[in-house]
Amino acid sequence: MDLGRVQRAAVGCFAHKGFAATGIRELGAAVGLNSATLYHYVGSKQELLVEIMRRCLETMIEQGRAACAAATTPTGQLAGLVASHVGFTATNPLSCRVAEHELRALEPTVRAEMQALRDHYEQLFTDVLRRGAQQGDFHAPDLSLARLAIMEMSTGVAHWYRPDGRKSLAEVQHAFVAMSYALLGVDADPHSILPAPPPPVRLASEPTDELSDQG
Amino acid sequence: MDLGRVQRAAVGCFAHKGFAATGIRELGAAVGLNSATLYHYVGSKQELLVEIMRRCLETMIEQGRAACAAATTPTGQLAGLVASHVGFTATNPLSCRVAEHELRALEPTVRAEMQALRDHYEQLFTDVLRRGAQQGDFHAPDLSLARLAIMEMSTGVAHWYRPDGRKSLAEVQHAFVAMSYALLGVDADPHSILPAPPPPVRLASEPTDELSDQG
Amino acid sequence: MDLGRVQRAAVGCFAHKGFAATGIRELGAAVGLNSATLYHYVGSKQELLVEIMRRCLETMIEQGRAACAAATTPTGQLAGLVASHVGFTATNPLSCRVAEHELRALEPTVRAEMQALRDHYEQLFTDVLRRGAQQGDFHAPDLSLARLAIMEMSTGVAHWYRPDGRKSLAEVQHAFVAMSYALLGVDADPHSILPAPPPPVRLASEPTDELSDQG
Amino acid sequence: MDLGRVQRAAVGCFAHKGFAATGIRELGAAVGLNSATLYHYVGSKQELLVEIMRRCLETMIEQGRAACAAATTPTGQLAGLVASHVGFTATNPLSCRVAEHELRALEPTVRAEMQALRDHYEQLFTDVLRRGAQQGDFHAPDLSLARLAIMEMSTGVAHWYRPDGRKSLAEVQHAFVAMSYALLGVDADPHSILPAPPPPVRLASEPTDELSDQG
């Protein structure tokens, strides 16, 4: 029994029913513990959520930064960012959904902290887009609209991606890079630019199967 | 005092705090009623949510269908669908968010009903895309991926659009049609194809100002 | 059903079992209410205690001040104070015990407020003793020790007085004035000095019989 | 690590927060032990309290009896009893407060046992007073009232005495004997009668400093 299992059960429940609708007893049942025992692993229901979200957002930032550093041109960096984002989201769809939707469940202080992490992450995209536009690589009529579109469609991967689905992760990543290029009027071939994306990182909080998230 | 006000308060609360985290007393307070009095307007908390969601989804379908009927080519129909979707979402962002996120709060029976409405709505997009692909108007490497991307990015409008923002609604609609065309490899000029979109419909459940959704 | 009944039940329980050991369900049962219904009358368990204590202490101060004002000499004022204190304590023994013992159950802020009221009350005694000593009416070797002794023994009335006991309230009051005089070396006859003490004030929080404080 | 330290921590907590409001984990923390380890020293929370109270009450009885035996006249015995009581109370104020207030926390059986000890102790005072009255040494209008007053004011020492205070223990003892004489109309000089009181006994359960009773 370890914290990881508790987090996985929590993410399973939070993603499917929402934080507020998930009871602490339910979480205990999902890992086979009395609800009181959960408090040996977790300070409170809210702290449990915060740890999950923080780790998720911090990892996204790390991965995004690494992807930016791995390329030298804005075009390449954007490809890396999108591939990283899609890869991470597809690998940790439930954790990402929780991190996306449950900001509102947090008390103001921690909410601000988490919001800052998310803002920091989005800034990676904003910066790359700005640099690419300055260099004349991107030709979108409205850059900030394009950024929003790219981020929304990529984040949406969490809503439908299944690891056993019709397309491999690499294919999905490639398709989203191509779509991002299309949105930005980049005529380069994504294949030729995108470096082999690093293997996806799986969070400790991401449920490993579909068994633990029922209820 | 009427049902509309109750629904607007509810949508304000549900969108900002989530259905499960919103108390019935809180809703009463938001419209200046004792919680018991709410039950004169509403059968139960869940029914309140269901009515809101149903009206929202049904209207989306209506509008989507009308947009399809107003054009004769898949290219034009897609433009109409996207413009309609963006227009509706931007006009009713909170209602749309509720309809999008709170399916999970419903009991199985109604949830299935609502899910069916949503599926029906998405089918409008799927159909247009299929027809357009058959006619050779759309050239996306993966059509279903393109559909998901278009829907996610358009629905995302609910997350950031502000009526008093930098861009007019018509501009945003136009930009999203253009981006959809870009994703589908359509080289037509959206301006020349897009019929003047009908004026946006505002739901009775959509809060009218920013005052009622605090707390 | 009113707040008074709730307070009486609470004082009965708090006096006999202590605040911390008294459950909210128990309180509900004592007044014949579901525990949830208690929250219509009371903000929280702690607020219930605070209201009881505040009213008790404020009344003690009022009564003590009135007793001081009713006499012109320190000797007479002391008699009035002691008679008032004993009368009030004997009339509201359970409320007084709660006000005496449960300061520790309060959160720092309210505790400080209640402590201030108690200090204020004790100051009445301190002032009278000082004035009497200055005038040469009191001849105790140590005045502050005498004050402590007088207050402790008078407050102790709450621990043993029974309205149906062997002595009438007036007799007990008289005896305590006499004992206070003895402690202070006053040789006046209490009978001749003590004005007829005003009828004792009964708090709304004081249980009216021995029926409601079991459990 | 020994039982004494555990008892001292317990008395510190019980005196300041009350038995019911003190958690077993808190006690463990106060002595630097895991709460489970406490159960090597103590059978249960209640047993811990009982041992403390029993030892306290038994010692009071012993000391009181010895004081009575050390004098031959009721006047002298009373002086001894009061001096002993005040000395013991001032030396073990926290233990005495616990023994005084927490009877109510005990289950009926042990409560009866402890109550019997307390009754036994009070009987020492009652007996001396009765004998003194029979011999014409004491002239109080109401003897049982006088006994209550003497005991309450002496026990009250636990509420305010500080070893580093303005008066020495011997001075306080002497003052209380003198006040008792005053209450009983004894005109003897306490100085001439009171035998040198034995050195005060300190209980193993009495906290040794002000450090251990915080929290």
Place this chain on the structure above:
DNA sequence: AATGAATGAGAATTCATTCAT
């Protein structure tokens, strides 16, 4: 001697809902 993990019972409080007025 010491502890981390575990638990059933119970703590205070809030919930959606009902109903007499």
Place this chain on the structure above:
DNA sequence: AATGAATGAATTCTCATTCAT
């Protein structure tokens, strides 16, 4: 149309205690 009073069920979290290690 509106509400205060009422409640059973549920909430998060803490309790004293046990036990394998």
